[in-house]
Amino acid sequence: MATYGYARVSTTDQDLTIQQEALKRAGCTVIRFEKATGTKLEGRRELTTLLDFLTTGDVLVITRLDRLARSMDDLxxxxxxxxxKGVELRATEQPIDTSSPAGKAFFQMLGVFAEFETNLRKERQLEGIAAAKAKGVYKGRKPSIDPAVVKQLAAEGVGPSEIAKRMGVARSSVYRFLE
Structure with a gap:
């Protein structure tokens, strides 16, 4: 039986130190960490590695449930x-211990709140963007492709794949401007 830790932050400018220290204090012998979004499981190599590695009797420790996932489906x-696999889940800052019925119930309640928080944040973000657009402040990100260059290259007989390669963009982006 071994105790493993998992730490995650969403952006590259956030710091993992506090989580790592808490996991060390919790007795974790190995700590896997990454800087990736918690709203989806795809692209989280360290978590995938850890989940593949854990075996019966091991314990996975996190600091908070939202470090593991932000949706009930993923949790x-x-x-x-x-x-x-016969692996227990524990959290250092929340009374989560999936080895007990009370711990499982608390886990499920916190998971619902984590997903609710994510949905509220998305809603506020969309409201803010709509308000900025109404004021004429927000225009979206600047285009990464110049339509005039695409059309010029196409007029010269350059194919869509070659245009995409030269401009460093996806071929589908080139086709959008050629339609």
């Missing part, structure tokens, strides 16, 4: 994997 998927 349920992760916990189901852990349960199938």
């Amino acid at each position: 349920t998927t992760i916990v189901r994997q852990l349960e199938q």
Whole structure:
């Protein structure tokens, strides 16, 4: 039986130190960490490696549930994997311990709140963008492709794949401007 830690922050400018120290104090012998969004499981190599590596009797420790996932679907998927392997999940800052019925219930309640928080944040962001657009302040990101260059190259007989390669963009972006 071993105790493993997992730490995550969403952006590259955030610091993992506080989580790593808490996981060390919790007795984690190995700590995997990454800077990636918690709203999806794809692209989280360290978590995937850890989930593949854990075996019966091991314990996975996180600081808070939202460090593991931000949706109930993803949390349920992760916990189901852990349960199938006989691995317990614990959190240092929340009374989560999936080895007990009360711990499982608390885990599920916190998961619902984490997903709710994510949905509220998305809603506020969309409201802010709509308000900025109404004021004429927000125009979206600047185009990464110059339509005139695409059309010029096409007029010279350069194919869409070659145009995309020269401009460093996806071929689908070139086709959008050629339609």
